[in-house]
Amino acid sequence: MKHTVDLTVNGEACSETVEARTLLVHLLRDQLGLTGTHVGCVVGECGACSVLVDGKLVKSCLMLAVQADGRDVTTIEGLSGGAALHPVQEAFVQRFALQCGFCTPGFVMAAHALLCANPDPTEAEIRQVLSSNLCMCTGYVQIVEAVKEAAARLRSCT
Numbered sequence: 001m002k003h004t005v006d007l008t009v010n011g012e013a014c015s016e017t018v019e020a021r022t023l024l025v026h027l028l029r030d031q032l033g034l035t036g037t038h039v040g041c042v043v044g045e046c047g048a049c050s051v052l053v054d055g056k057l058v059k060s061c062l063m064l065a066v067q068a069d070g071r072d073v074t075t076i077e078g079l080s081g082g083a084a085l086h087p088v089q090e091a092f093v094q095r096f097a098l099q100c101g102f103c104t105p106g107f108v109m110a111a112h113a114l115l116c117a118n119p120d121p122t123e124a125e126i127r128q129v130l131s132s133n134l135c136m137c138t139g140y141v142q143i144v145e146a147v148k149e150a151a152a153r154l155r156s157c158t
């Protein structure tokens with residue numbers, strides 16, 4: 001059975017027809033072409049599919065598309081709001097916090113959500129939030145450093 005889902009994605013209203021079983025990550029990638037949101041484990045373990053739903057960090061493989069009806073979704077494509085990188089993205093580049101990059105959109109969204117809620121997190125708080133995401137390449141040290149740098153950059157802007 002098909003359902004219509006009306007939602008806002010990266011500031012744009014859209015209306016999509018989905019199956020009841022369609023996951024939000026598949027709506028974003030396969031129907032809206034927002035392939036920056038990655039599909040890894042599809043069981044909520046890796047965090048590669050992380051997006052914001054009404055400003056809250058959500059693993060989009062754990063949410064049905066129909067549950068996004070009436071909600072406001074932000075993906076990695078909507079983070080910067082333009083051609084320039086978001087400060088969190090800049091910090092990841094600056095601190096070499098990625099290698100293959102598969103996990104990166106999820107880590108950036110998790111870091112962004114953390115810094116919106118807590119602009120001056122301790123390293124323990126950063127590690128706690130990032131523990132919901134997995135990276136096979138970096139060893140995490142540079143990712144944590146990037147989040148610290150992003151926090152400092154964002155604080156200096158306010």
Ligand code: FES
Pocket residue numbers: 038039040041042043044045046047048049050059060061062
């Ligand atoms: S693909 Fe969603 S948590 Fe791994």
Ligand code: FES
Pocket residue numbers: 097098099100101102103104134135136137138
């Ligand atoms: S940079 Fe390759 S999985 Fe994280």
